[in-house]
Amino acid sequence: MLRIKKELIHQIEKQGEEGYPYEICGFILGEIDYENDLRTAVEVVQVENQNKERANDRFEIHPKDYLRVERYADEKGIQIIGIYHTHPDHPDRPSETDLRFAQPDMSYIIMSVKNGKASDWRSWKLEGSGFVQEEVEII
């Protein structure tokens, strides 16, 4: 389960609308309780979408950004608990590409942005070889 503040969702909505019609992406930082499969988000950090050719339906995160955000989280005593990205004019469901890059124990927020307006969103997690929708508690 993912526990996340409403304010962080608002930040993702804003970033998604500003980045439209391209996909925007970033890291969800916080704490993981592995025993209870509970991730608590405390911060979101947007990073550049490195995929310039198909930025409308693909996103890529540079390894340097990964390292930089990991270090930043370390300094704050938290960790990367997930990744968020938008689907401009597409539903909030993971694509085949999303699945290919997914890692276990992480939350994947996918937010649909329709006609420039943030719309539905869901959080997904890897289970076996596929994604399942995960429960979200807004705090």
Ligand SMILES: [Zn+2]
């Ligand atoms: Zn996607």
